[in-house]
Amino acid sequence: MTDQHQPDGWGSVPTVDSISGTRATSGPVPPGRPPRKLGRRALVGIVAGGAAVVLLLVAGVVGYSVGTTSHSADRPVRAFLDDLTAGRASAALAAAGIDHDDADLLLTDAAYAKARDRVTGYRIAATRDDGDTATVTAYLRQGGRDVSSTFTLDKTGTDWGLFPVWKLEAPRLGAVDVALRGPSGTKVSVGGQATTTSKDGTVTLTALPGTYDVVADGGKWYAADATKATVAGFGGTASSPVSMTTKLTPAGEQAAKAAVDGWVDGCVASTDAAPKGCSFYAYGEDSAYTYTNQKWTLDARPTVTVGDWVSNGWLVTTTTAGRATFTADIAGPGGVGTASAGPMNVNASGYIIGFTDSGATFRSAIGNGSSDTGS
Structure with missing residues (x-):
């Protein structure tokens, strides 16, 4: 009898079980027989091991995702905002x-609490990572509108590599810029913080985003309409310059005219033929004669109006010129007698440059009769 194999090679070969009555422990499974089943313990072990691997993978993915989120470039921006x-x-x-000192009056919790239209919310619009630097664009909610601001960040190292x-x-913070048409050193309140104008009449205060009330305090002498300044977002943009024009109060106008009268009286009180800094003078003295009892007499006081502030002060304009006469006793080759000059115009145009506790300060725009005719 010869071996003749079926195409699969097993057709005419007896099984091990048929020969020895024992169960085969190895070798290919003959056709028609189910594969050997794993024991329950082995199956549980394989499943548990697979689950552990999956859990480790999931934990790794979650941990990396959390780490990436917590180290994103927008995190410091969010903390700041x-x-x-x-x-x-x-x-x-x-x-x-952000560096600041005591001169930064608006950079305090108390000052910021008084600001209106502060940042009430934000959203991150874009984050760009360029390697060692990153930029974050955010929209700040301010006064009912969105204000775009861009922040820059620097990479300083890594965590866990x-x-x-x-x-x-x-x-870069913005600033409140105030230009006051009035005397230098005027008291100004910005956002409830007191300061004074510089020599050029300005105030500049670094500020966080918000709207700040601006009030000038000229005491009883002058005032200006209250206004406000708004700083929008970040980037160093100043507020739209706030311009304030001062106007004299009734007490200030009265003090201004009193100062003009005082200046005129001072000129008239001079015993010089050409009073220094005054708008009238006499000339033509004869050196051969001696002049005594020289005096000026005010025949008519000038009338003036006080207008708006210009570069030098509140403008004082002479509406009706005054009149003054000069007289003196003379003695010389021709005998003794009295000399006189005038009457001549008294011009009181000039500026009110400021106030003290005692009143206004007047500065004449005309000296030594430069626009008048002396005689």
């Missing part, structure tokens, strides 16, 4: 590394 929207100005400034560590560059 969170403090700002909560009104914690000092904390926000510290978080952003995987996640970048970002540091927010101090954003």
Whole structure:
């Protein structure tokens, strides 16, 4: 009898079970027989091992995702803006590394609390990572509208060699700019903080985003309409320059005219033929004669109007010129007698340059009769 194999090679070969009565433990499974089933313990072990691997993979993915999120470039920006929207100005400034000192009157919690149209919310619009630097664009909700602001961050290292560590560059703050048409040193309140104008009549205060009330205090002498200044977002943009024009109060106008009268009286009180700094004078003295009892007499006082502030002060204009006469006793080769000059115009045009507790200060625009005719 010869072996003849079926195409699969097993057709005429007896099974091990048929020969020895024992169960086969190895070798291919003959056609028609189910494969050997795993025991329950082995199956549980394989499933548990597979689940552990899956859990490790999931934990790794979740951990990496959390790490990436917590180290994203917008995180320092969010922390800064969170403090700002909560009104914690000092904390926000510290978080952003913004330098300031006592001269920055508006960069305090108390000052920021008085500002209107503050940042009440925000949304991150875009984040761009350029390797060692990143930029974050945010829209700040301010006074019912969105204001775009861009922040720059620097990479300072990594955590666990995987996640970048970002540091927010101090954003450039805006400023409240005030130009007052009035005396230098005028008291001004910006956002409830008291300061004074400089020599050129201006005030500039660094400020966080918001709207600040601006009030000038000229005491009883002059005043200006209250106004406001709005600083929008970040980037160093100043507020639209706030221009304030002062006007004299009734008490100020009365003091101004009294100052003009005082100046005229001072000129008239002079015993010089050409009083220094005055708008009238006499000339033609004869050196051969001696002049005594020289005096000026005011025949008519000039009338003036006080107008708006110009570069030198509140403009004083002579509406009707005054009249003054000069007289003196003379003695010389021709005998003794009395000399006189005038009457001549007294011009009191000039400027009210400021006020003290005692009143106004007047400065004449005309000296030594430069626009008058002496005789």
